[in-house]
Amino acid sequence: MMWTPQKMINNKYDRIIALIDMDCFYCQVEEQLNPELKGKPIIVQPLQYDDYGGGGIIALNYVAKARGVKRSMRGDEAKTQCPDLELVRVPVIRGKADLSKYRKAGKQVATVLQTFTPLMARASVDEAYLDLTERVQTRLADMTKGKYALSKSDLKCTFAVGYECIDAYVQFVTNKVTKATDDAEDDSEHLPEEDQESFRKSDIKLLIAASIVNEIRAEVKEQTGFECSAGIAHNKTLAKLVCGLNKPNKQTLLPLKQITDFYRTLPIKKVQGLGGKFGEKICEDLNIQYMAELLKFTREEIQKHCDERNSKWLYNLARGIDMEAVTPRLVSKSISCSKMFPRQNAIADVQTLNHWLHEIAKDVVDRVDEDEFENNRRPKQIVISFTQSINNSDVSSSRTVNFVANNENKIVNDAFEVIKRNTTKFLKPDDPNALFNPIKYLGFNVSKFESLDSKGGIEELFRRSFQKKENQSITETSNVSIEDDSVANNICILNENGNEEPQNSFLSKYNVEFKDDDTDTENSESDSESGALAEATHQMNQNLLRNVLESPRLSTSSTNPEYIDYYVPSEQPKVACSKCGKMVVETEMQVHSDAHLAFELNEKQRTEFQNQLKRTHAPKTPIKKKQKSETKILSNKKKEKTSIEKFLVRKRETSPEPSTSTAIDVEVEKCCECGKTIPITDLFEHLDFHTAKKLQDELMKSETTTNRMNNNSMKKSKNNYNNSLSSSKNKNNTKNKNTKNTAVRNITTFFQSTE
DNA sequence: CTTGGATGGATCA
DNA sequence: TTGATCCAT
Numbered sequence: 001m002m003w004t005p006q007k008m009i010n011n012k013y014d015r016i017i018a019l020i021d022m023d024c025f026y027c028q029v030e031e032q033l034n035p036e037l038k039g040k041p042i043i044v045q046p047l048q049y050d051d052y053g054g055g056g057i058i059a060l061n062y063v064a065k066a067r068g069v070k071r072s073m074r075g076d077e078a079k080t081q082c083p084d085l086e087l088v089r090v091p092v093i094r095g096k097a098d099l100s101k102y103r104k105a106g107k108q109v110a111t112v113l114q115t116f117t118p119l120m121a122r123a124s125v126d127e128a129y130l131d132l133t134e135r136v137q138t139r140l141a142d143m144t145k146g147k148y149a150l151s152k153s154d155l156k157c158t159f160a161v162g163y164e165c166i167d168a169y170v171q172f173v174t175n176k177v178t179k180a181t182d183d184a185e186d187d188s189e190h191l192p193e194e195d196q197e198s199f200r201k202s203d204i205k206l207l208i209a210a211s212i213v214n215e216i217r218a219e220v221k222e223q224t225g226f227e228c229s230a231g232i233a234h235n236k237t238l239a240k241l242v243c244g245l246n247k248p249n250k251q252t253l254l255p256l257k258q259i260t261d262f263y264r265t266l267p268i269k270k271v272q273g274l275g276g277k278f279g280e281k282i283c284e285d286l287n288i289q290y291m292a293e294l295l296k297f298t299r300e301e302i303q304k305h306c307d308e309r310n311s312k313w314l315y316n317l318a319r320g321i322d323m324e325a326v327t328p329r330l331v332s333k334s335i336s337c338s339k340m341f342p343r344q345n346a347i348a349d350v351q352t353l354n355h356w357l358h359e360i361a362k363d364v365v366d367r368v369d370e371d372e373f374e375n376n377r378r379p380k381q382i383v384i385s386f387t388q389s390i391n392n393s394d395v396s397s398s399r400t401v402n403f404v405a406n407n408e409n410k411i412v413n414d415a416f417e418v419i420k421r422n423t424t425k426f427l428k429p430d431d432p433n434a435l436f437n438p439i440k441y442l443g444f445n446v447s448k449f450e451s452l453d454s455k456g457g458i459e460e461l462f463r464r465s466f467q468k469k470e471n472q473s474i475t476e477t478s479n480v481s482i483e484d485d486s487v488a489n490n491i492c493i494l495n496e497n498g499n500e501e502p503q504n505s506f507l508s509k510y511n512v513e514f515k516d517d518d519t520d521t522e523n524s525e526s527d528s529e530s531g532a533l534a535e536a537t538h539q540m541n542q543n544l545l546r547n548v549l550e551s552p553r554l555s556t557s558s559t560n561p562e563y564i565d566y567y568v569p570s571e572q573p574k575v576a577c578s579k580c581g582k583m584v585v586e587t588e589m590q591v592h593s594d595a596h597l598a599f600e601l602n603e604k605q606r607t608e609f610q611n612q613l614k615r616t617h618a619p620k621t622p623i624k625k626k627q628k629s630e631t632k633i634l635s636n637k638k639k640e641k642t643s644i645e646k647f648l649v650r651k652r653e654t655s656p657e658p659s660t661s662t663a664i665d666v667e668v669e670k671c672c673e674c675g676k677t678i679p680i681t682d683l684f685e686h687l688d689f690h691t692a693k694k695l696q697d698e699l700m701k702s703e704t705t706t707n708r709m710n711n712n713s714m715k716k717s718k719n720n721y722n723n724s725l726s727s728s729k730n731k732n733n734t735k736n737k738n739t740k741n742t743a744v745r746n747i748t749t750f751f752q753s754t755e
Numbered sequence: 756c757t758t759g760g761a762t763g764g765a766t767c768a
Numbered sequence: 769t770t771g772a773t774c775c776a777t
Contacts, residue, residue, distance in 0.1 A: 025777095046760060046761085047759090051757090051759095052756075052757060056759060057758075058758080058777095071758070072758060074757080096760085096761080099760095123776090124762085124763075124777050125777075126777075127776095127777075272775085272776075273775075276774065276775055276776085277774070278774080278775085332762090334762090334763065334764080335763090336762055337761085338760085338761065339760085340761085342760090383770090383771090385771095397772085398770090398771060398772075399771080400769080400770060
């Protein structure tokens with residue numbers, strides 16, 4: 001029963017996660033490649049035009065959608081529905097669909113996204129999760145200090161679940177903030193203390209995140225020409241859920257307090273991971289259909305129908321909690337090439353089998369080769385998969401083989417051997433050319449990549465931080481790490497319709513456990529919001545980087561700065577991280593170190609580093625790269641090393657002056673607003689007060705300029721305006737009633753920057 | 756028969 | 769670790 005509760009708790013609502021999803025990505029790619037298509041209704045189809053009904057549709061743009069074309073239509077039907085529809089076919093190479101241009105475009109996008117945070121995980125060719133927690137915190141701190149203000153245009157194209165327009169939501173947040181300063185009453189007060197701050201800051205953080213995501217989407221558009229939509233919430237699952245609510249080229253955030261309402265009409269199947277058999281089973285077993293209905297069940301009841309892990313996950317998710325971390329991953333962990341041979345296309349003879357093995361193997365060779373140039377790695381393993389039709393039913397098999405050389409014939413031979421060896425009856429006895437059972441699917445999957453640049457050292461570490469990989473400990477343990485009781489008692493706020501269970505029993509227990517277990521987290525306790533801490537963290541990261549560069553083995557600080565390190569299993573052997581001193585399970589140390597590295601690099605450094613990699617790796621002539629690979633890698637290694645050295649040196653030079661004491665040691669801080677000395681633990685609260693004041697000031701100041709802006713939402717609420725501009729600038733000290741009215745009146749320019 | 760194929764990730768025994 | 773299976777885009 002050893003957890004670090006405080007860390008876990010903070011991760012329930014503290015994180016800000018965005019899911020970026022490209023709008024009808026394949027269509028956008030095709031439009032970019034063939035600009036004549038722009039503005040026209042188009043669909044993208046997988047194969048030749050000889051398919052049933054004119055072929056399927058894998059993507060359609062919004063023009064086509066507006067014309068009534070549906071994804072479920074066949075090509076013919078779509079063409080009938082929309083006669084001037086443009087049919088774009090994905091190219092076919094070696095008899096199979098060639099998706100390389102979409103992969104390439106997706107990689108471009110990911111490269112841009114990655115510059116905003118190291119905590120980016122590609123979820124598919126056109127989707128990526130971003131953990132924006134740090135960026136949001138930084139901006140919130142800036143805002144609080146008056147260095148930054150949201151303007152209306154920052155929230156362009158933004159929607160908030162449960163609100164008609166974003167202005168309505170902003171108004172709500174405004175009222176809440178101003179109210180909180182004057183009024184002791186707070187709708188988060190019945191939460192456990194640990195959650196209250198997170199809860200109160202949720203709305204403003206989501207808004208800030210929306211402004212950041214707008215910037216991200218604008219950058220993606222500028223750098224790649226592609227448009228995307230986004231979902232913004234406190235965890236991946238929710239971000240994903242709301243992403244599709246407003247499309248295209250829009251973004252949707254999910255306020256914490258809207259989750260229950262949102263769940264009421266949300267079919268369970270829509271949740272990622274519940275769209276298949278498992279979700280169906282849950283729905284049937286519990287006889288429910290919507291997410292909100294999950295709330296009725298205890299964890300034990302849920303667990304009757306699934307394993308512990310899933311029951312916890314479901315139980316938490318029903319309460320808006322999903323602890324899965326955004327695991328940084330920039331490149332895929334495997335590459336697969338496959339082809340189906342449905343029905344009469346099933347492979348029935350050895351010659352045909354051989355032919356297709358070669359075709360697909362060529363694909364493998366090309367992809368692996370390309371990957372080697374891009375990522376300087378090579379797979380160690382290849383899995384050969386095939387499906388036979390035996391007695392009219394499909395039987396799938398796969399076998400693993402060492403990947404010793406990226407060679408077409410070698411791959412084919414291995415595959416042929418594998419198929420022969422693992423087929424009880426390979427050939428028909430009377431016909432040595434005919435397969436006994438037809439083959440309906442062939443596939444290769446290479447994985448277990450090995451970095452080609454030698455050999456440990458800082459280079460390797462850097463590379464890993466870019467290429468890698470997974471952070472399994474975070475992903476896996478985060479789910480099981482939520483203690484049942486803590487969850488059960490911390491979610492009452494989501495049950496805004498009452499009926500929540502009493503929570504008192506838990507609190508004491510929680511506190512006890514917290515204290516018992518809180519051996520090494522004292523310094524970072526409850527400060528994760530603080531701008532000062534953020535600075536301290538940054539400073540510490542600088543120091544950490546220096547440590548890595550100068551004496552990697554040296555153990556220094558004993559703080560654990562990263563909010564992603566929120567879980568420490570107790571029973572496995574642990575060792576101290578050489579960077580942060582935190583005790584980490586031995587087998588997870590590499591991952592832990594990677595996380596440090598990912599965090600330590602700022603965007604510029606990362607892009608610079610990547611560009612250098614690209615430069616040194618980019619072949620002069622993209623064609624015929626095969627036989628050069630060996631020698632080229634060697635020469636590159638040298639170049640690259642110097643590049644890295646340069647990079648590191650520069651990094652050192654541009655590092656901020658080392659501060660001998662990090663802000664973590666500071667107990668008090670001078671308020672930048674009023675000059676008062678405030679205990680650091682109270683600083684944020686204190687600054688909140690100033691924020692509210694400022695907002696009020698802005699409100700008044702921009703009142704007149706507001707009238708220039710004339711949008712629908714303003715027109716709508718125009719009648720609510722009044723002319724009480726009489727208050728002085730210090731009116732922030734006035735009563736609730738007054739501030740509320742002001743906020744209502746002037747909501748659209750509330751966040752206007754003053755500069 | 757028919758949103759099916761290609762692809763990638765994750766889980767579990 | 770491997771092989772089968774599930775899930776998602």
